[in-house]
Each structure stands twice: as C-alpha cells, then as structure tokens.
Amino acid sequence: MSSPEPDYHIVTTDKPASRTARRKSPAQKIRSSTKGPNDDVVAAPTGAGADMDEPLVDHTEALALHSKRTERQRRKLAKKSLAPSPPATSRLLNLPCELLLEILCTLPPSALFTLLRVCKFLRAFILSEQRYIAKHIISLRYACLAKSFPLPVPIEAVPPALQARLQHTTRTDFMATQRPYQLVQPANPSVTCTCHACILRWNCLCIAVDFAHWQDNLDSGEPIPMFPRGMSPKWNRTLNAHVAAVVLKCIRSPLWYARVLEAHLVSTTRSIRRHGLNKGNKRRRFRMTEEDVRAGTADFLERSGPPTSEIPYHRDNYYLLEAFVPHRSWIKGEEQWVYAPADQHERDLDMMFNGDAGRKMNRAEGQAVDPQSDTRL
Structure with a gap:
C-alpha cells in the first residue's frame, strides 16, 4: 500500500535566503503578536524595499472627558440652546x-x-417724559374733561405778596367758618391757592375721585353709608384724606392727573349705562354707544345733553348723578358747550385784592396791593 503524498512542495532557489530577510522587524513582531484570528492578512511588500520597516499607524482614539467641570459646561450649553426668545420688553x-x-x-x-x-x-x-406723554394723552382722549376739571394752582406759583394775603389770619379764619362738604377734605392753604376758582377746582376733583370710589356700590345696588350732617366718622375722614392725597398727586404729576380723568370717564360711562338700563327713568341723557365706550375717549360728552354742572354736595346725590362735567354750559344758539375761562384764577385774585372784597380786606389790614408790582404799599 502506497503512502499518501505530502501536501507541501520543496522549492529550491539559486541562492539561499539571507538571514537578514528571514529576520522580523520590531514592528512586524508587535503586529504578529497582536494579530487576531479574524484579522485581515496584509501581504508584506516585495521587491527591493521589502527589508525596510513599515511606517507606524496611530490607531489610538480620543479619550472621553468625564469631569464635573465639563459636565457643567455641557449643561450650560444645552440650557442656552433651549432658552426661549428674549421677552417683548x-x-x-x-x-x-x-x-x-x-x-x-x-x-x-x-x-x-x-x-x-x-x-x-x-x-x-x-x-x-411724563409731561409730554400726559399732554398728548389728555388732548387725544380727555380734552373736554381737562377743560371741565382744571387743576388748582399750587401756592408756590402765586406771587409771594399774594401768598401772604391768602394765608393771612383774616382770610383763614373766614374760611374756617364755612361748612365744608362731607365728602371733601378742605384745601390746605399752605399747599394750594385758596381763591374762589381754585377752591371750586379742588372740590370738583375730590368729588370725581370719590364718585369713582363708590361705583361698585352703585352698580351692585349696595347702599352707600350715610351719617348725619355735621358728623364725620373715622372711615369717612380716612377716605377723604386718601382722596385729597390723590388730588395733590394730580397737582404734582401730570400722569396722575391723566389717570384721574380716565377714572372719571369710566365712572361716567358706567353711570350712563346704569341709568340707561332703568326703563322707568325717562330723563334726558347723553347719547352713548358701545363704540364710544370701546374708544376710551370723552368725545361723546361734546354732544348735546342735559346740564352737567350741578355739584353733588352729598353722596346721596350719586344715585341720580349721570354725568358730572362742571365748569361748562350749553349755548343753544351756538349749539356747543362753553367752558369757564382758563384764566379764572388770575381774575379771582385780581377781584379779591383789587375789587370791593380786596378793599375791605385792605381796610381790615391797613394796607393795599399795587396790581402792577404785586407788592404791598
């Protein structure tokens, strides 16, 4: 029986392989030691440069950074990417x-x-910019209310000679004898002018603020608290002091003045609407539409309507008060409202100190006032 043939062949060459060619380079030794069973076999280069070392290839990967600092930075970047758009402000x-x-x-x-x-x-x-802003808002929205509710003149705007006359004991004692309204705190002579025009302006503004305060009671039908004349409970004194503080803010700040005019316009629209729902009330009233209410202006008060200059001297008058717009009168021949002159304050001062009342005061004080120089003679 013949033996099987070997599965190899003996190859002879002309020259024996050199010992240098049979040696492995250090890089080849490392690759052969780290080579796995499934790794691809790369043929060694042949030719003249077969005995040269192959270039090393860097297969190292970047290390993943895991630290508290990098984690904080990553969260911060993620938060910035998810941040909402800047606000409208x-x-x-x-x-x-x-x-x-x-x-x-x-x-x-x-x-x-x-x-x-x-x-x-x-x-x-x-x-x-409140003076510029308030001026444009008032001229755009509350032109007629601004003419009906002029501001009292602060005492520092009065000439110094007339300030002393207004604050003289003769006049202050006379004013103390006048019975004030229950719903109005008297004006302070050291803060505002106390001529007839300024006192009327002060009272009208205080009534407008007080009228706005009781609108919820008037709409809901809840009675307004009343008390006998000549008395003033603590809650009424507190309310009157608050109203007076608001009016003083109107004198100092144009924005507060515009805010009070806005509040009075809201009170007027609520009052007209409330009286319009009363079918038994057949009195004449202002024509007001829903467009007028949505417009937020007092232009509809320029239309013809009932008289509006009656001053409510008591809160009991609020129930029948529809539109309180003083300092004006309807001229039928001209078909328009005529307002009180803007220089009424100067006229009253001239009448007080240079008219009959002024002469009586001069005789009581033994002095006179020169109208040209506004100084005592």
Missing part, C-alpha cells in the same frame, strides 16, 4: 426713543402705570 426697549415715545402716547394712563412696574429703565424714561 427687551425688544420694546431696543426701539428708538422717538418711536417709543409715540407708542406710549397712544396708551391709556392705566397702562402707563402698569409699565412703570416693568423695569427701572422704562420707569425712568416714562417719568422723565
């Missing part, structure tokens, strides 16, 4: 000052008081 403040001013002039005063609480920059901007 920042976009509003990026507008030019002129454009921002025009936007503020179209807002109602109540919205401006809300914006005062948004940020310091917006508050400072509104307060610095």
Whole structure:
C-alpha cells in the first residue's frame, strides 16, 4: 500500500535566503503578536524595499472627558440652546426713543402705570417724559374733561405778596367758618391757592375721585353709608384724606392727573349705562354707544345733553348723578358747550385784592396791593 503524498512542495532557489530577510522587524513582531484570528492578512511588500520597516499607524482614539467641570459646561450649553426668545420688553426697549415715545402716547394712563412696574429703565424714561406723554394723552382722549376739571394752582406759583394775603389770619379764619362738604377734605392753604376758582377746582376733583370710589356700590345696588350732617366718622375722614392725597398727586404729576380723568370717564360711562338700563327713568341723557365706550375717549360728552354742572354736595346725590362735567354750559344758539375761562384764577385774585372784597380786606389790614408790582404799599 502506497503512502499518501505530502501536501507541501520543496522549492529550491539559486541562492539561499539571507538571514537578514528571514529576520522580523520590531514592528512586524508587535503586529504578529497582536494579530487576531479574524484579522485581515496584509501581504508584506516585495521587491527591493521589502527589508525596510513599515511606517507606524496611530490607531489610538480620543479619550472621553468625564469631569464635573465639563459636565457643567455641557449643561450650560444645552440650557442656552433651549432658552426661549428674549421677552417683548427687551425688544420694546431696543426701539428708538422717538418711536417709543409715540407708542406710549397712544396708551391709556392705566397702562402707563402698569409699565412703570416693568423695569427701572422704562420707569425712568416714562417719568422723565411724563409731561409730554400726559399732554398728548389728555388732548387725544380727555380734552373736554381737562377743560371741565382744571387743576388748582399750587401756592408756590402765586406771587409771594399774594401768598401772604391768602394765608393771612383774616382770610383763614373766614374760611374756617364755612361748612365744608362731607365728602371733601378742605384745601390746605399752605399747599394750594385758596381763591374762589381754585377752591371750586379742588372740590370738583375730590368729588370725581370719590364718585369713582363708590361705583361698585352703585352698580351692585349696595347702599352707600350715610351719617348725619355735621358728623364725620373715622372711615369717612380716612377716605377723604386718601382722596385729597390723590388730588395733590394730580397737582404734582401730570400722569396722575391723566389717570384721574380716565377714572372719571369710566365712572361716567358706567353711570350712563346704569341709568340707561332703568326703563322707568325717562330723563334726558347723553347719547352713548358701545363704540364710544370701546374708544376710551370723552368725545361723546361734546354732544348735546342735559346740564352737567350741578355739584353733588352729598353722596346721596350719586344715585341720580349721570354725568358730572362742571365748569361748562350749553349755548343753544351756538349749539356747543362753553367752558369757564382758563384764566379764572388770575381774575379771582385780581377781584379779591383789587375789587370791593380786596378793599375791605385792605381796610381790615391797613394796607393795599399795587396790581402792577404785586407788592404791598
């Protein structure tokens, strides 16, 4: 039986393989030792450069960074990417000052008081431009109310010589004898002028603020608390002091003045609507539509209507009060409202100190006032 043939062949060459060719380079030794069973076999280069070392290939991978610092940075970047868009306030403040001013002039005063609480920059901007803003808002929305509710003149705006006459004991004692309204705190002679025009202006503004305070009672039908004449409970004194403080703010701040006019317009619209729902009330009233209410202006009060100059001297008059717009009268021949002159304050001062009343006071004090120099003679 013949033996199987071997599975190898003996190859002879002309020259025996050199010992240098049979040696492995260090890199080849490392690759052969780390080579796995499934790794691809790369043929060794042949030719003249077969005995040269192959270049090393760097197969190392970047180490993953795991530290508290990198984790904080990663969370911060993720939070920034998910952050919402900047608020509307920042976009509003990026507008030019002129454009921002025009936007503020179209807002109602109540919205401006809300914006005062948004940020310091917006508050400072509104307060610095409040005179310009309030002037445009009043001329746009409350023109007739501004003529019906002029502001009392502060005492520092009165000439010094006349200030002393207004604060003289003869006049202050006379004013103390006058019985004030239950719903109005008397004006302070050291703060505002006490001429006849300014006292009437003070009373009308106080009544407007007080009338706005009781609107919820009038709408719901809850009775307004009453008390005998000549008495003033603590809650009434507190309310009158609060109303007087609001009117003083109107004298100092144009924004507060515009806010009071807005509140009185709301009181007027609520009162007209309340009386309109009363089918038994056949009295003449102002024509007011829902468009007038939504417009937020007092233009509808320029239409013909019932007299509005009657002053409610008691809160009991609020129940029948529809529109309280003093200092004006309807001229039938001209078909328009005529308002009190804006210089009524100067006229009253001239009449008080240079007319018959002034001469009586001069005789009581033993002095006179020169109308040209406003100084004592």
